[in-house]
Amino acid sequence: MPNLRRSAAGTAVLLAVLLPATGAATAGVNAETGAVAAERPWLDGTRSVAERVDLLLGEMTTDEKLNMVRGHGLALMPRGRVKAVPRLGIPELRMHDGPHGVSDVEGVTAFPAPITLAATWDPALARRFGAALGAEARGKGVNVHLAPAVDILRVPQSGRVWESFGEDPHLTSALAAQEVRGIRSRHVIPTVKHYVGNNQETDRMLVDARIDERTLREIYYPPFEAAVEAGAGAVMCAYNRVNGAYACENRRTLTEDLKESMGFTGWVMSDWLATRSGQKAARAGLDQAMPDDPLFSANLRLGLAAGTFPRARLDDMARRVLTPMIADGLFETRYGSPGREVRTAAHTALAREIAVSGTTLLKNRDGLLPLPKNTGSIAVIGTAAHDDVRITSAGSGRVLPPYVVTPYEGVEDRSGGAVTYTPGDGDGAAGLRAAADAAREADVAVVVVGLVTEEGKDRKDLRLPGNMDELVETVAAANPDTVVVLTSPAQVLMPWAGKVKAVVSSFLGGQELGNALAAVLFGDADPGGRLPMTVARRASDYPAGTRRQFPGVGLRQVYSEGLRVGYRHFDATGTEPLFPFGHGLSYTAFSYRGLSVSGSTVRVTVRNTGSRPGVAVPQLYLQFPGGAGEPPRQLRGFAKVRLAPGEAATVTFRLPERAFQIWRGGRWTTVPGRYTVHVGASSRDLPLRGTIRR
Template sequence: MKIKKITVLCLLAANCLMVSAQKWFTPDVEKQVNILLSQMTVEEKLAYIGGVDWMYTKNIDRLGIHRMKMTDGPQGLGTHGKSTAYPATITLAATWNENLAYEYGKALGRDCRARNVNILLGPAVNIYRSALCGRNFEYMGEDPYLASRTAVGYIKGVQDQGVMATIKHFIANNSDYDRDHISNDIDERTLNEIYFPSFKAAVQEAEVGAVMTSYNLLNGVYTTESPWLLKDVLRDQWGFNGVVMSDWGSTHYCIPAARGGLDLEMAGGERMNPKDMAYYLKTGDVTMDMVDEKVRHILRVLIAFGFKDGTQADSNIPLDNPQSTATALEVAREGMVLLKNEKNILPINPNKYKHIVVTGKNAKGYVHGGGSGAVVPFHYVNMFDGIQKEGISQGVKVEFLDEFDFFPAIMYTGNDLKEAGFKAEYFNNIDFKGAPIVSQVEKKINYVWSGTGTGLNDMPKEFYAVRWSGVMCPDKTAEYEFTLGGDDGYRMFINGETAINDWEARAYHKTNITKKLEAGTKYKITIEYYQKGGSANVDFRWKVKGDNTDYFADYLKKADLVVACFGHNSDTEGEGHDRPFGLPEEDKKMLASIFKSQTPVIGIVNAGGNIEMQEWEPSMNALLWAFYGGQEAGTAAGEVLFGKVNPSGKLPMTFEKKWEDNPAYNSYHDPDGDKHVKYTEVIFIGYRGYDKLKRDVQYPFGYGLSYTTFNLSGVSVSKQNTNGSVEVTCKLTNSGKRDGAQVVQAYVGKVGGTIERPEKELKKFEKVFLKAGESKTIKMTLPKDAFTYYSTNAKSFVTDAGTYNIMLGYSSRDIKAVKAIQIQ
């Protein structure tokens, strides 16, 4: 009986090999899997399909099966201590550089090897539908082709280092406002043309080892429980032979998940637990064949990637690796997008702009998106430090100031009133127990500490407290307004009496009080704050009641140039929630002061996507979209501003003028509360939708300026080859005075026909670096697939014969040449 069973299993394996899309899946691997599978007890199998210790698979010592170690991604190793914090993967997509995507993955793979990590939980490739999605910064933009090319490079880079990558979140995790309950209802054609391609490319081109399901439902079925998705599409159609794991806590029910094709429940097998699975084996709701299939898939990657006998950390690779730092810096440089540059104010002329003020909440600190993708770096360069360093090298004074530097001078560290500011004491607990870990003088209280903690030595990342103490002594009698805000709790004491007390752990909130102070009188002031996990920020403001003078704006009039660093960070953009389309209120207030000064201003924005800018963009002299630049963001920003680096990033999404313009505006939320969101825009999302709607946009997909100019000429298109492909040739010339890079983008559009198709679709691109005056001939091959669409009748991609336009340009709205061709 055993011989017969093994024979059947071998036949099944042989059949799988015929449709396999992964070269790592070999007959020898399957042979070893069969041997181990035959030696495992039922109890061992049932235990093996659930994770353990948050980031591990289980080990089976008696069979020599070692556990596999995982880490959060996708923009660095976020689980096992400090690591290189790379730019967010949306920044990587903005480089439009496939080779750099490979280097990014390679660097991540090396970081994993240095820590004995076997599985990296990245990349994430969910399509950008709306700027509101909290996890956009982890994704790769609105276009399936761009996302596919970026993801393939990333995965190959990781797996060439002997580390297994994980493509996620399969599928349709395109919003985070109610991700555990929303069913994203998407038709078959739209899935295949827009939302599947990057996953399919990960399987069939990059040969990814693992696929992670999403939290949401697809067409009424949780993705962890969908046999159509996990079996019919992923395995039967695409030939995937690796492991399918759940996202952490996304498995809702035991039987549907067990029958639907989920192999490994993370983090700990809460639903497909051994007890329940054993019970359902007895009832017949689950069979041993189902269990064996799951174990088989886990064992395949364990053996194929060389993890079975255990692995060791590569001591030859530093944990804080200079090579990784160099890769992080290069991605930050190439991923920064110059959107506006009036009168060529950039690069900064050090002979004209001798005094620069850098301001804004994102000018200091490590700025990143929030959630499981957050990474704690060994070191980082903030925006101010990077800009100041470049400024000093060119003889320019660069200083950081904000509104907190212009409050009335009434706060002192002691009774002698000799030193302005507060005495700050930092505690490694939330109860102020023991001696402070750090004591120092601070001029103001205005901190955003989310994700990385205070940055002070020996201070924990979370669960800490801070006490600021000092003496208030006004020079005039007046009513003073005090505003204290924070996330989590805070309180204020004046002369030992409670003035403000909001000690509840909750999201950012603030309290206002008014108190009369007598001139020359000394008042003891104490402010206490604690952080109890998650987001962390605290700020304290004061002013004379009724005094509305903008002292900050008055000072900015003395500067030659202002660099404003604003947008989002881990407090407002991250996993588990969506964010508003509008600019945060504190940024609006800051910009109002800057514009009031009438000093030229350059904006540097952090965000995973677009932000409403009609109110403030017209007043900007230049605008750089930095997304999230990782630990080297400041260095990259300084180099770009002063011209050491010529910006070459391109938007991986369209920036609409207002949220109502977005093709998904009426199909993003769930207004009727039925937990179903139908993607009524179908395939017309992003630039495809704006083209269809003939709608103006703020900045188009693929857009990005340079400090030099380019000329595209000599465009020719071959006749269709016997294999269905078409050759496109052009000449690109750097016609400016600076070295730089341009991305030549090739779009394809069907002319006429009975099937509605987009006006244009990105099908090829090439990033080309040219010295000033240099030219290069570019040759691109458009494969047969570039002319296809998905037919729901044929259940496959098909080509309609007829006329097609081949469009070459620098963005979806900046087409430089159009050539018509007949396709059979």
């Protein structure tokens, strides 16, 4: 993480001028006389980060170092604290969730969930989101934000898949890295989580994730590695065990892999109450027990006194906490307070932009969408359309929206015709009859269905709840022009998919859900989303999709599918998905032509061949030589381009050496041979092919 070692010259003085210092957290810079910096040289922003940390450590007592390695009390806001050290000008650490907004407090923006951001396939948008998230956290007095979550979507039943970026490590890495950079740009420390193997909520405090080393390195580690490279100052270790040892006292994963192999120089904090030991966890690589664990620091103190715990390790723990604090400007920056209103018009616009860009058109038979201007009447049906809207899920990442534009409200506001709302589901046969009547009398029926998931609990199955499936089939039978809108954090079964003309996924669209959905339905915006997951026809088609396979039996979850996660499994087994990874339709058409390969650089021309402006997401998949033992194809590059009718763009993919490597024999190795490059619109729509030799 070289950016944590960079010089901070000039930054502190500039921040002190722009953001006047107040209190112990910002007392380090006196722009007029420099007296404080002279007295406390570690507060001198003209010195390098490493030099400032060394100077500060040299002045700290053992008690002050022990202060840095545990939390001090749990409150609603912030969720975790580490006490300041006023004598040395060390500010208090204030930690808070969550992945799509500052959680469980008022006065913030409820952005779309990260799974919706994942559907945008837009790293630049992820960076802007991170900057907005960091700004609102900072305004609320938070200087350590507990995001992003980068847990790979291994099984769609998992209760927290909405907090992360889907099933592919390359897509997750690209988005998470930019979110980290965005958060840091607001002088807030990002915390990437949950390290590692946190892919289910069932028995999450005890389950042993049995994952072979190659699978860890190629599937589950890359997003953490990308976040580290982007400068994430903290990594949160998970509750579960990994190959026998608890994640927060696992020397192999924490010290050997994260700190030594990935070069992480920040600190490892525990998930809340995940610390199970004192010296054992610290020796394994845990640097900070959260949210409040006096026994942890007391155990270290006893070890220091008895000579059983090395003082150098305590110094390393304190150093790892202090390094990102200084690198990200926590000593100089002014932060807000929990009661502050931090919403802005720009953030509201960004929330809507993300929701539009992540809205994914899965099916559009006969060009039913976009709805024409002369659409006379629209029946909006389903409690998820208005009475029970799903924009967030439950748990530590839940955000309290200042308002919610429901799908019904968005459609009604945008439509020039008559719009009715009928709940339909949840009221038995009478509700279904009312839904059928409303659909029959309308020109177009829009059925909104969905579900929410929650931390600590996995879904029992992949069906929509209640009688939502029956509702869709009832409406489709009453009106052939039926659009189904899904508001769901992950895959659901769609037994009715062949009976409706259009299917749109909004995932969890945040407070501007209704406006964003209406913009897409009426063609004000092209549906910009692409699936960050594979949607199967049957639950048993997923690699770990049956109850027999998931959750683990006897508190053991064996990752027997290995590298075949998501679309890799479908490709390897020849299983036809309902909707493939990377899929998403536009209101226009695109051609892919002229693939050329020069060394490790691949170029392709994408042209809008339709009559409307639209969004294309060209994707590059790499097929390894036969001896590599890899799945058939793997995402290695993507881009998002907006093209006017007839416009063309040349998209360039530059593949780093790591793109050609596998983990073998304890190191990254390039397998010699012929690599086939596939480029197209999804993992199953790849018309162009080229060759790279290694």
